[in-house]
Amino acid sequence: MADISDVEKAIVTLVSAALYPNGTSEPSAIAAPCKVMRGWPVPGQLDTDLGTGTLTVSVFPMAGMERNTTRFTTDLQTLSIPAPTITATVAGQTITFAGTIGAAQNVGVTLGDWQPASQTFVYPATISDTMTTIAAGLAALLVAGGVAATSSGAVLTLPATAIATAIVGVYGTMWQEFKRQERGVMVSLWCPDPTMRDLAAPIIDLALVKNEHLLLPDGSGARMVYQRTMISDERQTLNIYRRDLIYMVEYGTTVITTYPQIISTKAVIQ
Structure with a gap:
């Protein structure tokens, strides 16, 4: 589920990457130690960091800068449907299973001559299964349903009169958006001197404005638009030179x- 905390984390990641383009094991882009964090700085820790020449960047959602922008339906939307990794090959009266099991999948065998109508027997394969256990599981289901089926290794054998098809169904992910909001987020630079502020602010601002579309952990996206900049020297006697970058971020609560994929409307499942 997307939340304002996910937006904050995405912005922290962007700012960190901009300040440390070669990774945190290498010097920062401003040749000074940098700390990027969510939330408002703790005064005591901030004083310590400023005293050691460390740039602190805080990402904080602004109070009173939020509005409801809901305008989409709550209908389910497909996010991803992976390809099956199990194959089922029908040759005469045998069905041979092959492949690997990287995720849960449903393996079904449909008998076309089943009375009073065709019926599908479904084995829910998990990552602990093998092709042999899949064939054995389906054989057991068929036998319980009155079909004289047998298995040997990864091969399932059906009676001579059986007309069969086989299908493998995967598990896809769907998402629903229940509401949408726009929230102001303040990215604040806390610097021990104006030179550091002048070096760091353009780097961070450019990184944010170039990444208008944020990818959130749940797979949904957020749109980030620049609003304004505020500069404060009012606490320079305490060696705090500050610059605030204000962005509006619109994101959905999803x-x-x-x-599972539907592989039959009438099935016998283990």
Whole structure:
């Protein structure tokens, strides 16, 4: 589910990457230690960091700068449908299973001559299964349903009169957006001198404005638009030179759910 905390984390990641383009094991882009954090700085820690020449960048959602921008339906939307990794090959009266199991999948065998109508027998394969256990599981289901089926290794054998098809269904992810909001986020630079502020601010501002579209952890996106900049020297007697970058971020509150593909409307499942 996307939340303002996810937006903050995404911005922290962007700012950190801009200040440390070669990784944190290498010097920063301003040749000084940098700390990027969510939330408002703790005064005591901030004083310590400023005293050691450290740039602190805080990412904080602004009070009173939020509005409801909901305008989409709550219909389910497909996020991803992976390709099956199990194959089921029908040759006469045998079905041979092959492949690997990287994720749960449903393996179904449909008998076209089943009375009073065709019916599908479904084995829910998990990552602990093998092709052999899949074939054995389906054989057991068929036998329980009155079909004289057998298995040997990864091969399932059906009676001579059976007309069969096989299908493999995967689990896809769907998402729903229940509401949408726009929130002001303040990215503040706390610097021990104006020179550091002048070096760091353009780097951070450019990184933010170039990444208008944020990818959030749940797979949804947020749109970030620049609003204004504020500069404060009012605490320079304490060696605090500050610059605030204000961005409006619009994002949805979403829920992601995993659903199995439908491989039959009438099935016998283990």
